[in-house]
Amino acid sequence: MADFHVLIVGAGRLPPPPLAPKSMLSANTPQSYKRYGITGLLLAQALKKANITYTLFEAEVSAEAYRPRQWGLSIHWSTPLLKRILPEDLWERVHEAQCDPFYQNPEVENLNIYDGTTGQKMNHMYNKKLTSIAPSEDGKTVTATFEDGSSYTGSILVGADGTNSKVRHLLLGEEKAIAQPASTPEKPFVFTNSTVQYKAEQALFLRQLHPTFYMCLHPEGGLFWVSPQDVPDQNDPSTWKFQLFMNWRGTTDRRNVLPELKVWASKLVDPWKSAIEWLSDDEVIETQKIAYWYPIERDNWGGRVTLAGDAAHPMVPFRGQGLSHCIADVTSLLAQLQAHLQDNSGMPLAAVINEYDAEVVARAGDEVKTSLQTMEFLMTWELVEQSPSFKRSADPNEAAMKIIGKA
Ligand SMILES: Cc1cc2nc3c(=O)[nH]c(=O)nc-3n(C[C@H](O)[C@H](O)[C@H](O)COP(=O)(O)OP(=O)(O)OC[C@H]3O[C@@H](n4cnc5c(N)ncnc54)[C@H](O)[C@@H]3O)c2cc1C
Incomplete structure (x- = not known):
């Protein structure tokens, strides 16, 4: 266990500071922010709880660099998984991350995001945009190289770098890795x-x-x-x-x-x-690109490189399932890493990561497809009643239980 070290690419940032009053904002000031990097930060918390060492890397230049746009994330069936992998003190504070922290709804559970290494502002990991990855000659480590020329070596690298994942592209090549736009000339x-x-x-x-x-x-x-x-x-x-x-x-x-x-x-x-x-005429409502990618079985370099979160399964958000699968990924990956690191009887890394990859492909691949179908059905009035959302609950607790049962 002492020599085992995880490199996490894609680690997001701390929640933004309070926004200035609207009157103080210039036309170019983003009025809202998305909190990126949930999978990477969550994996860091889970590894910390399990006493497995890691290093985080994030492409953004600093913790203060926020991008415009924001959406709420609804957690469904992955709540019990989240409780399992988060440190107890963070689990107790999860309600603080609700969009309305004053709203009392015991059925709504949200994820609060903190620096996974110190609980403080993280500067050292920023401005690290991944450019390449390479296995060592003996296949026992993997090295990540970043745009600034720096390189870091670990036992395993986890690509938690979102929809257009660089890690996914490096593993699979452009053609197989590219995310597909959900709006096409045929179906705009x-x-x-x-x-x-x-x-x-x-x-x-x-x-x-x-x-x-x-x-x-x-x-x-x-x-x-x-x-x-x-x-x-x-x-x-x-x-x-x-x-x-x-x-x-x-x-x-x-x-x-x-x-x-x-x-x-x-x-x-x-x-x-x-x-x-009621929107004022000078409000700008921008169009947004939404993309998806079907996860596939892939070479994981003997278990040295894998994917998690949107990097592993970008999906259209019409069933609100993205975050739950991010949480499920982290739970599943942690269980497999623990199986590998068990004293004496540890499973080979290649075997546990193969199992993790296969579980993600089966679970999330199905959801990528269902979400896309749901989008098309919801936008087609005649088909609305046939939508999977009407036929299938967004609360398949058996998925969470299956993972916990395996752990
Ligand atoms: C409009 C909309 C609404 C949604 N609503 C819901 C909802 O209600 N419920 C739900 O569960 N999900 C929802 N989702 C999906 C959810 O937002 C995502 O599943 C989740 O945020 C993915 O988190 P992630 O950490 O995997 O990826 P991201 O948040 O994309 O984080 C990836 C991180 O990797 C970094 N990075 C990228 N490239 C590199 C590189 N080369 N080197 C280093 N770092 C890199 C990025 O800067 C970023 O910080 C919605 C999505 C959209 C678009």
Whole structure:
């Protein structure tokens, strides 16, 4: 165990600082941020709990570099897995990461993200953009090299580097690794995801239908989602931020689709109608690229390189299953690494990583397909009732139990 060391590529960042009041923001200031790197940070926490050493690497230049766009992550069946792999003190604080930390809903569990090595701000791992990986001659280690010329060697490398994973491309080559766009010339879709704010009375109105999220479908092929994204002050609705995840059939040859969205508002009822109509005309609703990739059996260099999270199975977000599979990956990988590191009777690394890869391919591959089908069905009114979301629950606890049973 002493010599075993895990390299994690893709480690995200700490939660952003509180945002400036809207009046202080310039036109170029991003008004919301996505918290990237969940899989890498979670794996770090799980390894820490299991006393396995690791080093994190992240392409972003610093912990302060945030990208615009943000969405909420709903955890479903992976909650028991999360509880199992997180250190107890972090599990106790998981509720703090809810979009609205004041909202009491025992059925909603969220993941709070911290630096996996020290619990403090991490600078040493930033500005490390992976460029290449190489096995040692004896096959016992793997070396990762980064854009700044630095190299690090470990026992195993985990690519947790998101949808367009560099690790996946290096393992499989461009042709096999490339993620497919969910909108194509044959089946064009407009995807948008924005974080917006309203006046206090408008914000209150928009939370009346449901306090966490609601969505509607339109017969012409549209899906309109509203959910609170951030509730900094429970008593001041003007501070609340909302996520609008609005999608419809159509081509994406333009950047700002607000005028088109306003036309949709005229076809919808409240609260979706007002959620759109109340957007100011200078708001920019950008189109978004969404991609997917079917996980496949692959050479893992004798168990020295593997994938986790979106890197292993980017999927369209129409069943909200991405994060649950990230958590399941970490649980499954940790169990396999522990089986390898067991005193005396440790399984060979190649065997345990083969088993992990196969489990991910079977579990998440099915979800990549189901999510894509769900997207198409939801945007096709006649087929809505046949959607897997209506036939199949988003809470297949047996998936979580299966992994725990294996561990
Ligand atoms: C609109 C939308 C809504 C969603 N809603 C939900 C939901 O409700 N529920 C749910 O479960 N899931 C949802 N998802 C999916 C969920 O966001 C993802 O599954 C999850 O965030 C993936 O986390 P990750 O850590 O695997 O990847 P990422 O968050 O993409 O992190 C990858 C990290 O790797 C770093 N990186 C990339 N390349 C390199 C490199 N070469 N070298 C070093 N570092 C690198 C990146 O900078 C980043 O920090 C949604 C997705 C979208 C788009």
